[in-house]
Amino acid sequence: MASRFARLTTSVPQLTRSYAASAQSIKAPITLFGLDGRYATALYVAAARENALDTVEKDLKQFQSFAAKDKQVASFLENPTLSRKEKKDSIASLLAKSGKVHNLTKNFFETLAENGRLPESAKVIDSFGELMSAHRNELSLVVTSAKALDKATLNKVAEALQKSQLAEGKKLLVSNKVKPDILGGLLVELGDKSIDLTVSSKLAKLNKLVSDAV
Template sequence: MAMAARVRSGVTGFTEALITDSLSTQRSTVAPALICSNFTNIEQSRNFASASAPKEPKIKVPVAMFGGSGNYASALYIAAAKAKALDKVESELLDFVAATSKASTFSQFMKDLAVPADTRVKAINEICAQAKFSEVTKNFLVVLADNGRLRHVDTIAKRFSDLTMAHRGEVKAIVTTVIPLPAEEEKELKETLREILGKGKTVKLEQKIDPSILGGLVVEFGQKVFDMSIKTRARQMERFLRDPINFDA
């Protein structure tokens, strides 16, 4: 994917700079226009989630989220929705997370709060320019860098994806099996879940392999967990056999 390649290129370039040069503690000049006025700090980020421009329809997040990561994800959702760029911002954010997760030096750089804020901001601006990210994504990452929140970007990205999926009427279901589900069984499972969820919902199935469940499957979606694994059934049978038998009953 071209976008992912550009992100990796930008991250790799900056990682090399980190290795060859010592981190500068001098403050760099960042044009105010680079940072969205509603993203300059976490407090303004929270205000942004509830504020709307005059005469504009109020945008609401499809799912209420709480905590620091939830606040940031909600603020980003509203900014992206206003810019009509939800899918683009989601793709860029996921590309950024995927690329940085493969660059151990840069990953450590993001987590190190001893790095001056301006150094983090400069790095993010360079990476976003290299990857040709949209203004919404760039401004948001700049805010995370400025506020020392880059270390939470993966969690924020996941919560943002939860919001965009809810917006599209998608529900993520995780199915755990011993071996990959055959295509026909995967199709049947999706149809069953659609019937449970009702019309207007699209099921996005994620498969996980876990030999420890011994057989059967475990399905998770929403707040529900259906454990039909052999491992769980064996434990239930074991508890049943250990219970004392009341012959008088």
């Protein structure tokens, strides 16, 4: 993997050297696949070697928030008509506007620009977030309901799952997603596992039983 990433980042020696030097001693907490996974893993390993994981994570979240608020930034990242050189020259000024960033973060975005991968920025940032959650032994818990749940109800769901084997002893990051078309009940997503207790799901099963019986 080191050689594969090295081929992608020959234009940014610092990030490449950081990854290559640390590849044998530092490993990512989980294995991610795809191009975004490779970039995120390379950045994670390089940042871990420099004890800059939290700083780089903050940089990426800051840039993501900046891009979400400014449509022109999002348009720039996606623009296929700009040359790689133009994107590399422009990304530095954008990073400066989003706030002071670590050199690894700067070199990382320059790498994406040089390799024509800036449109993948959001995916890479999300993948880096997955690595950081795994690093902190966290597990995402998304509870989907027809109406917003109060904090007490959400806590009860989280507490019940925290005690179960499904939580794998990890710290749960709880969020509530509202989706009226489930009609009622809950859809619980814990990491890559899901428990469907929604009314819409039960009605779908009932309708299938009725149609199969006719």
